[in-house]
Amino acid sequence: MSEKGTDRVKRGMAEMQKGGVIMDVVNAEQAKIAEAAGATAVMALERVPSDIRKEGGVARMADPRITEEVMNAVSIPVMAKARIGHITEARVLEAMGVDYIDESEVLTPADEEFHLLKNDYTVPFVCGCRNIGEAARRIGEGASMLRTKGEPGTGNIVEAVRHLRQVNAEVRNIVAMGEDELMTAARDLGASYEFLKEVKLLGRLPVVNFAAGGIATPADAALMMELGADGVFVGSGIFKSEQPERFARAIVEATAHYQDYVLIAKLSKDLGPAMKGMEMATIGAADRMQERSW
Amino acid sequence: MKIGVLALQGAVREHAQAIQACGAEAIVVKKAGDLAELDGLVLPGGESTAMRRLIDRAELLEPLREFADSGKPMFGTCAGLVLLAKEIDGQEAAHLGVMDMTVARNSFGRQVDSFEADLDIVGLDAPFPAVFIRAPHIVRAGEGVEVLCEYEGRIVLARSGAFLGCSFHPELTGDHRLMQLFLGMVENRELLPTAAHYSKI
Numbered sequence: 001m002s003e004k005g006t007d008r009v010k011r012g013m014a015e016m017q018k019g020g021v022i023m024d025v026v027n028a029e030q031a032k033i034a035e036a037a038g039a040t041a042v043m044a045l046e047r048v049p050s051d052i053r054k055e056g057g058v059a060r061m062a063d064p065r066i067t068e069e070v071m072n073a074v075s076i077p078v079m080a081k082a083r084i085g086h087i088t089e090a091r092v093l094e095a096m097g098v099d100y101i102d103e104s105e106v107l108t109p110a111d112e113e114f115h116l117l118k119n120d121y122t123v124p125f126v127c128g129c130r131n132i133g134e135a136a137r138r139i140g141e142g143a144s145m146l147r148t149k150g151e152p153g154t155g156n157i158v159e160a161v162r163h164l165r166q167v168n169a170e171v172r173n174i175v176a177m178g179e180d181e182l183m184t185a186a187r188d189l190g191a192s193y194e195f196l197k198e199v200k201l202l203g204r205l206p207v208v209n210f211a212a213g214g215i216a217t218p219a220d221a222a223l224m225m226e227l228g229a230d231g232v233f234v235g236s237g238i239f240k241s242e243q244p245e246r247f248a249r250a251i252v253e254a255t256a257h258y259q260d261y262v263l264i265a266k267l268s269k270d271l272g273p274a275m276k277g278m279e280m281a282t283i284g285a286a287d288r289m290q291e292r293s294w
Numbered sequence: 295m296k297i298g299v300l301a302l303q304g305a306v307r308e309h310a311q312a313i314q315a316c317g318a319e320a321i322v323v324k325k326a327g328d329l330a331e332l333d334g335l336v337l338p339g340g341e342s343t344a345m346r347r348l349i350d351r352a353e354l355l356e357p358l359r360e361f362a363d364s365g366k367p368m369f370g371t372c373a374g375l376v377l378l379a380k381e382i383d384g385q386e387a388a389h390l391g392v393m394d395m396t397v398a399r400n401s402f403g404r405q406v407d408s409f410e411a412d413l414d415i416v417g418l419d420a421p422f423p424a425v426f427i428r429a430p431h432i433v434r435a436g437e438g439v440e441v442l443c444e445y446e447g448r449i450v451l452a453r454s455g456a457f458l459g460c461s462f463h464p465e466l467t468g469d470h471r472l473m474q475l476f477l478g479m480v481e482n483r484e485l486l487p488t489a490a491h492y493s494k495i
Binding site for chain 1: 301302303304305306307308324339340341343344347348351352372373399400404405406407408409410411412425426427428463466467
């Protein structure tokens, strides 16, 4: 008797990514560069977040041709992005055999009210969160992995730091609470009581939580690990830098050895310009991807 | 007893917890110097290609091979099994290449085909709950490799001298019987057959 698509299998897949770097790629060539650099997985998408931001328009699931070519090009897991609430994009990606789906606020949401019921799928999902309430709601819907939302495509780490600190502070609060305080916390946080009980028992979130949304340098990646991320997603940071191969390798190494500061200094030397990046104050409320979904 | 866990990437914490639950001390291994005091080493699940890149950049390949040559036991799970293998199906070069077997990667399919199953394992009196995630399996077991479990005709757990390797992830369940088996190998190291001994049989 064997069983597919169980929580253990879906969450376990994310456990195997820990300490690793998942890189955004838009074609097979980039996927090969990512794999050769030591990425633990690649994320196939149509445009990296900084291009989505620049070019505007509706951002959708990538052309299946691209995803297929990426899947054929590498032996590491391939993830792909579907729009929030877009049942059909998610089912198409599942049917194609992608290894993980990111129900992502980087793409234009298909549904502004409802997320996917991710429990219904065999393929596992990763979702973004800014606080423990969002984390609880996504896990409640069946997400098997979380990441901070940060602010994608900015090359600015400040929002990812804010979100990771927020989630971790809330986890610590829950752990320190008396059991009789959990129901009120559940009401205030928009998290289920059962979820908070589980967090209190485990002393951590029940799934892996990566950092994402603004990582542009090896030191950024190491910072997120220092703050307690289980691993990192790098979107525009690699292929928008001037030396993608070197950036990719340096970020992989800095993530694994995030407290070896002599090494990070060495890795960061002469890397050339990182992606240019954006100051948060220059991004209007309507252009903040993190505000998509609740 | 000090047991290292190669901590470049993957399910490090889970293995460390299993080691501690079995009463041994768990040591995180990130560089060659960390291997010095160890009695045994666990190669955890994760992504084998990513681990190999990090092994090379941390200049760990030769120290790990020397550790294996010294006769100290090693236990590889999933990606760790791939690291131990002498040959990898469809790839020109192996990684540590210390256990005489050929391993095929991702041989049960992609993530949607990942599964849980209860396994009958030689020497265990009750089934073992196993989690297979994009799992490899052993397509050829060399001389002296003792097959401890097959699932649907595929070898998923084997032992050879001081090496123990499996396709699945015992670290993801609370069942520590395989870790206990490994710690038993570490404890009784001098009784383990060596590769040379096998070749004489």
